[in-house]
Amino acid sequence: MKLFSFILMLIAVVSTEATFIHKDIEIRGCSDTEKEDMMGTDGEETIHADFNRKEAVETLPNFAVYFTYYDFYDHSVVEMETCKFNLAIFAKGYKNPVEQIDPPQTSMYSKDDVLLDVKNTLICHVTGFFPPPITVSWTKNNINVTDNIKFSQYRPNNDGTYNFFAYMTFIPEEGDIYTCTVNHKSLQEPQTKIWDVEVSVPSVGPAVFCGVGLTLGLLGVATGTFFLVKGNGCN
Numbered sequence: 090m091k092l093f094s095f096i097l098m099l100i101a102v103v104s105t106e107a108t109f110i111h112k113d114i115e116i117r118g119c120s121d122t123e124k125e126d127m128m129g130t131d132g133e134e135t136i137h138a139d140f141n142r143k144e145a146v147e148t149l150p151n152f153a154v155y156f157t158y159y160d161f162y163d164h165s166v167v168e169m170e171t172c173k174f175n176l177a178i179f180a181k182g183y184k185n186p187v188e189q190i191d192p193p194q195t196s197m198y199s200k201d202d203v204l205l206d207v208k209n210t211l212i213c214h215v216t217g218f219f220p221p222p223i224t225v226s227w228t229k230n231n232i233n234v235t236d237n238i239k240f241s242q243y244r245p246n247n248d249g250t251y252n253f254f255a256y257m258t259f260i261p262e263e264g265d266i267y268t269c270t271v272n273h274k275s276l277q278e279p280q281t282k283i284w285d286v287e288v289s290v291p292s293v294g295p296a297v298f299c300g301v302g303l304t305l306g307l308l309g310v311a312t313g314t315f316f317l318v319k320g321n322g323c324n
Contacts, residue, residue, distance in 0.1 A: 191219040
């Protein structure tokens with residue numbers, strides 16, 4: 090599968106008493122099976138086209154001040170056709186050069202501290218891979234999971250490789266085991282991470298040490314008082 094991606098970076102300099110450099114980025118990618126059009130600023134995504142739901146999705150929080158994008162989705166649909174046209178021309182013009190391939194590195198963790206029977210989110214973070222197309226699948230206790238799953242857009246790293254996040258909403262129950270499996274053209278076999286439900290139990294160490302310390306301190310005070318009284322008695 091070949092994916093053409095176009096990265097546009099704009100640097101804006103704002104001058105007041107200090108100079109700030111901001112970076113805007115736009116990623117467009119297309120293949121026979123995948124599409125992406127995403128814009129961002131300073132490493133944070135601002136908007137992307139959801140081609141499954143056929144709408145633009147603004148991803149910054151409500152309190153953030155940013156531009157409003159008019160007709161972004163319709164524009165993205167047109168750009169995907171342009172992308173495919175350019176892909177065919179570039180492939181022919183460059184005579185299908187050898188593609189750079191970098192394998193992914195995967196980590197898996199929960200969004201919040203784990204509490205039994207309290208809704209949480211598992212995050213599968215995949216980074217350092219090229220080219221962008223990857224697949225991520227989930228299991229719970231060796232059973233495939235397809236509900237309550239979300240995926241991020243492909244996001245570029247400074248070295249030209251990509252980041253990707255997969256999210257699964259779940260309710261922790263003791264003994265459950267989850268896996269996140271990543272497939273990429275650089276891998277001879279899928280890369281799987283395992284995560285099991287472990288609830289942290291507060292350590293009794295600090296309380297014990299405080300109790301022992303307080304007891305010894307009181308004993309020391311009592312002993313000192315005893316010898317002080319005896320000393321006065323001698324006088």
